[in-house]
Amino acid sequence: MTITEFVVSRLNYWIYVILMMIGLFAMISKKNLIKKLIGMSIFQTAIILFYVSMGVKEESNIPILEHNIAHASDHAEASDHGQVEEIRAENYANPLPHVLMLTAIVVGVATLGVGLAVVQKIHQEFGTIEEPEILAKIKSGHG
């Protein structure tokens, strides 16, 4: 396997890893608290992309059953009503990771909300959202 193949065949994973590292870098190295929160948001979104991409299958459809397709156990019963096909899992994208991510998005929004509220309170208390300035204020006894 050449390097190009190695990269291209796992493109979705490379993208999520790169995004995640951007987020992690911002969270750790940025001095501005809002920038840290932006990094946190990118970090969480990268993981959401990872989950979403793992549910995708090539040449598959959205996971909604059409009326002439029945579950294997209902097959005998349903066959009286005419032409029926069985469910083939490989024809449908996996909906579970997508559904999980609905919850994860909600968690991410809530985290961001709490984070922004806390930054707002920091701004009220210290008058700045630059980390070095806040630390300097704490050191000089205003904190």
Next chain:
Amino acid sequence: MVDQYPAIILLAPFFAAIAVSLFGSWKNGLCLPMAIIALGISLAASIALLGQVAAEGEIVYLLGGWSRPFGIEFRIDPLNAMLLVVVTTVALLTAVYSTQAAVLETPNKYPQFYTLFLLLVTGLLGMSLTGDAFNLYVLVEVASLTSYALIAMHSKRAVLASFNYIIMGTIGASFYLLGVGYLYIKTGSLNMVDIREILQETGLYGSKTIMVAFMLIMVGVWIKMAFFPLHGWLPNAYSYAPSSTSCILAPLMTKVTVYVMIRMMLTVFGPEYVFQYLGWSNVVVWMAVLAIVAGSIMALAQTDLKKMFSYIIVAEVGYMVGGVWLANETAFIGAFYHVISDAFMTLCLFLAAGAIITKTGKRSISEMEGLFRKMPWTMVGFVIAALSMIGIPPTCGFFSKWYLINGAIEAGHWGYVVALLFSSLINAILFFKVFEVAYFSKPSHGQEKDENQPESAGTDGVGEPPATMLAPLLITASGLLLIGIFNQDIVILIRQAVSSFGFIGFLN
């Protein structure tokens, strides 16, 4: 009714949180009674559940009747049944303590405080109950988000500490989520027991994906529990938080997360994979040794009472992680026994610190002069907690250390034994330093008054704290003695749970 205990335990505080947020701002006086009633129901149900589990063994509760792997299930074995009792007891005691403390510290946020408090308890209970890996992530975040907000309610420094906690906590939770994603790719299941069965049956032990999943989950959980190199957020967050918040967070958050680690290692990946196939025990136990030593030394350097306790927690997390990773039954019993006893020891310490700080307004150890004379009953509670931390029989701290050291000797890990003894010695130095100041030093200024002052934080002439602060402290202190005296009953329960994991054969 009897079958519904797991749901009642979780839903009582949850619905109470909704009720408090709806009616609390209309009538502030309703918040506390609602919280206490809900936690009381939860405690009663978890004690009943513990009895049931002890008699019948593991209970599986299907939410909505969906069987695995489709539905979410609660899985209760003796370990988390005990943990539920611990969580609800600590929450109830803290709720009683907060009667006065919440009024003093978060005066105009009364309903908000109790809503978040109850949601935090819901999250912690859910973390110990659930048998679903993704559901666990959501509940971890419920507990974390509420604790960020609770910490940020207090002083200036608390807000900044809370922000750092948000950043670190989110990294931890996201790593966990990523690990679950890797597991899902390989096994196609989110149910904990289901994942373990698939791993065993399909021979996935050799898979690199599973190894990465395990690493990500462990690192995520370690960040959440403040395992030594990842502990940065903990000391400031716990020491600057309002006292009723640190009373519930400090004992429970780290311990429940240690349980989550145990659950991940034993229920999801299985002991054969973690201890036999990967064989990382030695490395992690040495990390725990480092955590114990570093936590103790950093505690020694502190002058602030609550901060000193926070660093002791960092060391205690090392005890528990090391005990679990020593990979034999005795050490595991020690580790889990320590989860229970440390929850109450930490609660007792933080209740005492809360009472002292509320009454005297002083946080520094050197300012604790004459406390034994001013508030003798508070100091009785403090002394019992301190003796337990040092590990003096018959307090529970002695027995957990006894099992941990025995387990370490069985495993032949002498570094851990030395670290444990070293940390006990440091604890002795730390607490006797406080005793010395509080017992022998004469108050340098201000006159003593022996009768109850009106609760005015910041004045010098102080007596005992109000009964709502003192009662939980003394109950917890007597609890420490009771857990120590009845240690055999607890050990039997832990042994019952451990035998089902099949620990024997992993001695290194």
